Amino acid sequence: MRKGYSFYVNNKLRLFRLSKNMNFAKFNHVHKTGVKQIDDEHEHLIDMINELILSFNHDNEISTAQEILSRLENYANYHFENEEKYLKKVNYKHFEEHKEDHNNFRIKIKDLKKRHSNGDQGIAHKILNFLGDWIHNCQLADNLSQN
Ligand SMILES: [Fe+2]
Numbered sequence: 809m810r811k812g813y814s815f816y817v818n819n820k821l822r823l824f825r826l827s828k829n830m831n832f833a834k835f836n837h838v839h840k841t842g843v844k845q846i847d848d849e850h851e852h853l854i855d856m857i858n859e860l861i862l863s864f865n866h867d868n869e870i871s872t873a874q875e876i877l878s879r880l881e882n883y884a885n886y887h888f889e890n891e892e893k894y895l896k897k898v899n900y901k902h903f904e905e906h907k908e909d910h911n912n913f914r915i916k917i918k919d920l921k922k923r924h925s926n927g928d929q930g931i932a933h934k935i936l937n938f939l940g941d942w943i944h945n946c947q948l949a950d951n952l953s954q955n
Contacts, residue, residue, distance in 0.1 A: 841949045849887045860936050869932035874924060880917050902951055
């Protein structure tokens, strides 16, 4: 792991329980919603994070970043739709707020894609930081347990 990816090192992300060599992020059980489909889909996000991390070791982070960005766009389409459907069904109190978060996610991915096509060399790091913050700030599991 290169220096500078303090995103894992400082572990402000409760979600990530790191292995000893800090190579992989794992889904922390405290962030599980208990809804299988949603939790499974959230695991996909963790998978993408791990692929990015792996790409640093293989020096193919720029091409991996490109692929991950397309997958994130796709992810936003199906996952947010599934999640919003569920949240509506259970009358989620913070629904509008959460929908807004989803929209901001889409906007951010678009922005990252633009940066990537403009040749931003630090793009993988930026994606990683964004996803890390996104997961860190997500209150869904907490809120759902009190809904
Ligand atoms: Fe989600």
